[in-house]
Every structure is written in C-alpha cells, then in structure tokens.
Amino acid sequence: MHTIAFIFKKKKGMSLAEFHYHYAVIHGAFGAALPGLVEYTHYPVRPVSDADAHMHDEATQGFEGLSIYSFFDEEHAKAAWNSVQNKALQEDTLRFIDLESMITLPLVKRTVL
Template sequence: MHTIGFLFSRHPDMSLDEFHRHYRDVHGPIARQLPGLIEYRQHPVRETGVGDVHSHSGCGFDALSIFVFESAEAAEAAWNSPQNGPVQEDTVKMINLDTMITLPIVLRPVLTALEVPR
C-alpha cells in the first residue's frame, strides 16, 4: 500500500462553513475519481472538547485527507492522470497551499472495530 496524507487549512477567502461544505460536496466527489485510488478519507478538524487529550483549540488546520493506492506506481500514475487536473484546480480554490503539509505515511492498524469486544 502507498498512503499519503495532506494536512491543510482552508483558503483565506472561505469561511469555515463554506470550506466544510465544499470539502464534502465538491472536492470529495472530484478526488475520488483518481484512477487506482483504493481508499480516500476526509477528516475535517472539529472543535476540541471533552475527551480530547493533548489537544489545543485553534490548531491552525482545518482538515486531513488520506489517500491510499495499491503502490507508489499507482499513486504516481494517478497524480499524472487527466483526472488529477480537476482535483488540482479545485485544491487551489479551497486550500491554503502555503500551510499544507504532505505526509508520506504507513497505515498500521492496532485496533479495528471488528476486534472491539461487545
């Protein structure tokens, strides 16, 4: 598996509500069209509250996107595909690229919902 995460804040011209709607309703459907993509998850940042240990309000980021491909070659092919054009065009509209952090990551399941005793 080849997994990459993008941690980012919204474009300064967007309100938080506009960003969340756009991320879910526009960007998600466009990004999921990348060829070879086997998993895509959006993790919008929420307000901190009870149960959020080691968390600080106002972290400066609005979301984390996780893309999973079968291989590095599949990811490279997706980023170079015609389907990535609309993804990049939309990315520029909604993300503050100056603050984006790209994370080459490994998924390491430690506990899954199927393992939780009921």
Template sequence: MHSIMYVFKRKPELTLEEFYYHYEHIHAPIAKRLPKLVEYRQHQTRLAGKGDGFYAGENRYDAASVYTFENAEDAEMAWLSSVGDELEEDTAKLIDTKTMITLPVTVRKVFTLE
C-alpha cells in the same frame, strides 16, 4: 499500500462552512475518481474539548485527507492523470497550499471494534 496525508487550512476568503461544504460535496467526488485509488478519507477538524487527550488550544488546521493506493506507481499515475489535474485545480480554489503539510504515511491498523 502507498498512503499520503495532507493536513491543511482553507483559503482565507472562505468561511469554515463554505470550506467544509466544498470539501465534502465538490472536492470529494473529484478525488473519488482518481484512477487506482483504493481509499480516500476526509477528516474535518472540530473544536477541541473533553476527551481530546493532550490537545490544547485552537485548531490551526481545518482538515486532513488521506489517499491510499496499492503502490507508488499507481499513485504517480493517478496524480498525473486528467482527474489528478482536475483535483489540483480544485485544490487551488479550496486549500491554502502554502501552509499545507504533506506526510507520506504507513497506515497500520492497530485495533477495530467489530
């Protein structure tokens, strides 16, 4: 599998509520249309509290997205597609790309409660 994680902040002119609404209801439906996409996960941050382990302080980021494809070729094709262009255009409206962290990752399931 070929996975990539993006960790990001919203555009400064957006409230957190506006950002999360757009991320879930506008951005996600575009992302889901990427050719050859196997899985797409959105992770919205929340206020830290009891049970959050080593985390201390305020959230510096608003969300993370993980896109998974079968292989690098499928991912490249998706990003270069017309849907990839549409997603990039929407990203520019939503995400502060200057502070975004891009992480190529290997997703490894360690445990799932069944």
C-alpha cells in the same frame, strides 16, 4: 499500499461553512475519481473538547481538514498524480485550500487493533 495525507487550512476569505461544503460535496468527488485509489478519507477538523487527550485549542493551529489517499502501490499513485483526473483535482484544490500552509505526510499504515 501507498498512502499519503494532506493537512490543510482553508483559503483566506472563505467562511468555514463554505469550506466544509466545498470539501465534502465538490472536492470529494474530484478526489474519488483518481485512478488506482483504494481508499480516500476526509477528516474535517472539529473543535477541541474535554474528551481529547493531550490537546488544547491552539494545537490545531488553524488547520481545517485532513485528507488521506491510499493507492494499491507506488506505481498506481504515480499514475494517479499524473492523470487527467488529478489535473481537475489540483485545479479544485486551488479554489479552497491554502497551499502555503499545507503539510504533506507520506504514511505507512500499521493497524494495531
């Protein structure tokens, strides 16, 4: 499995409601169209609560979303990122994500429970 995560902030000037709508309804469809994708998950960032261990309000540093893409393997990931579908995904990304602050994490999934 080849997995990559992106944690990001909304573009300046966009409301949080506009961001969440775009992320869920519009961007999700572009991401789901990538070839070779096994799993694609959105994690909109919610407000910190008393039920969150080791957290404080500043911990999220203004990040609004986390997306995780998993492909069959590295070859499928390369093909997806070089696909026509990714061109559309990247064009949409520029509409609502602040790329300057985005963090990209290559991941290895280790299921514990």
